[in-house]
Amino acid sequence: EADIYQTPRYLVIGTGKKITLECSQTMGHDKMYWYQQDPGMELHLIHYSYGVNSTEKGDLSSESTVSRIRTEHFPLTLESARPSHTSQYLCASSEGGLEHEQYFGPGTRLTVT
Amino acid sequence: SQKIEQNSEALNIQEGKTATLTCNYTNYSPAYLQWYRQDPGRGPVFLLLIRENEKEKRKERLKVTFDTTLKQSLFHITASQPADSATYLCALDPLGGKLIFGQGTELSVKP
Numbered sequence: 001e002a003d004i005y006q007t008p009r010y011l012v013i014g015t016g017k018k019i020t021l022e023c024s025q026t027m028g029h030d031k032m033y034w035y036q037q038d039p040g041m042e043l044h045l046i047h048y049s050y051g052v053n054s055t056e057k058g059d060l061s062s063e064s065t066v067s068r069i070r071t072e073h074f075p076l077t078l079e080s081a082r083p084s085h086t087s088q089y090l091c092a093s094s095e096g097g098l099e100h101e102q103y104f105g106p107g108t109r110l111t112v113t
Numbered sequence: 114s115q116k117i118e119q120n121s122e123a124l125n126i127q128e129g130k131t132a133t134l135t136c137n138y139t140n141y142s143p144a145y146l147q148w149y150r151q152d153p154g155r156g157p158v159f160l161l162l163i164r165e166n167e168k169e170k171r172k173e174r175l176k177v178t179f180d181t182t183l184k185q186s187l188f189h190i191t192a193s194q195p196a197d198s199a200t201y202l203c204a205l206d207p208l209g210g211k212l213i214f215g216q217g218t219e220l221s222v223k224p
Contacts, residue, residue, distance in 0.1 A: 020165065033211075038144070042117075042216040043157070043202075050177055090156050094198025099164075 003027050006091050013081055014113055021076045021108045023091030029103070030096040032074040036060060037088045037107075049074060050096070081112040087092035116140065117215040119203060125195060134218045136147045136203035143205040145187050146179055147220075151200045151217065161188075193222045219221040 004025040012033070013019055025032065034063045035043040035058075043057030049068040062079050074093075078085055088109050092102040118137045126132050137147070145164045149157035163170040163179045163186065176189040176216045190197050200217040207213060 034211070035214075040216070045211060045213075045221040048211060092156070098206065099162060101147060101159035101162065102157075104158070107154070107156050109154070 004103050004105040005093065006089075006108050008108060009106060010109045010111075012111045012113065015080075015082055018086070019078050019081055019110070021089055021091075022106050023074045023076070023105055024072050025074075025087040025093040025103070025105075026072060027093060027103065028071065029093035030092045031100075032068065033092040033094075034064075034066060034074070034076050035092065035101065036059070036062065037090060039088075043090065047076065065078055077111070081110075083112045085112060086112050117203060117205060117213060119201075119215040120218040121216065123219040123221060128194060128222055128224050130193055132190040132193050132197070132220055132222070134201050134220065136186040136188065136215055138184050138205060141184070141205055141207055142181075145206065146177075147204045147206075147212065148175075148177055148186075148188050149202040149204060149214075151202055153200075157214075158204055161162065175223075184187065193220075195222045195224050198222050 007022045032049045034047040037043045044060035046062040047066040049055045088107050090107045091105040094100040094102045116139045126182045147162045150159040161177045164179045174191045178187045198221050200219045202211040203216040204214045
């Protein structure tokens with residue numbers, strides 16, 4: 001079982017609210033990622049980080065923002081949630097370098113009403 | 114555009130048979146390819162990695178092949194069991210350690 005945690009697991013929230021999805025890993029991994037996945041669809045990378053104070057946007061445009069102040073913590077924030085943000089958000093981490101597998105958290109299922 | 118294609122239709126097989134899943138890609142020259150398993154409502158779990166200079170990789174009942182000429186990887190589960198029922202994802206790294214995932218193939222193994 002991977003040591004990567006996400007909270008909350010499920011979140012139902014109204015339009016316009018600010019939300020933060022938490023992701024933490026205890027493996028000391030330098031690389032961390034956020035993916036968005038809709039049912040039956042592929043994972044899309046929305047943010048990644050190669051270390052503390054390093055964040056980049058992924059291939060899928062997202063209105064969310066991320067921060068990486070500590071190695072183990074990679075939270076994702078939506079300033080004003082909209083129904084179009086309804087999705088599954090998956091956090092992952094991996095060791096530095098290439099060819100390393102990614103370890104995924106259990107995901108947060110977000111519903112914006 | 115860069116693309117990864119997996120069988121979009123679910124694969125239904127009988128317990129004990131071999132399941133074969135396909136991953137095709139275009140416009141990539143990946144140095145390696147990974148396969149993951151994803152159960153409903155859970156994050157993917159890594160299964161196998163195969164490099165471009167490896168034709169085949171095995172792990173217990175799993176076997177992966179990688180044909181860089183055909184731009185295709187095949188994923189086999191031998192002696193399949195109902196517990197193997199899940200969605201299987203292939204993933205490529207075009208460059209720099211960021212993976213691109215296929216949409217996955219759902220496998221259902223009936224007892």
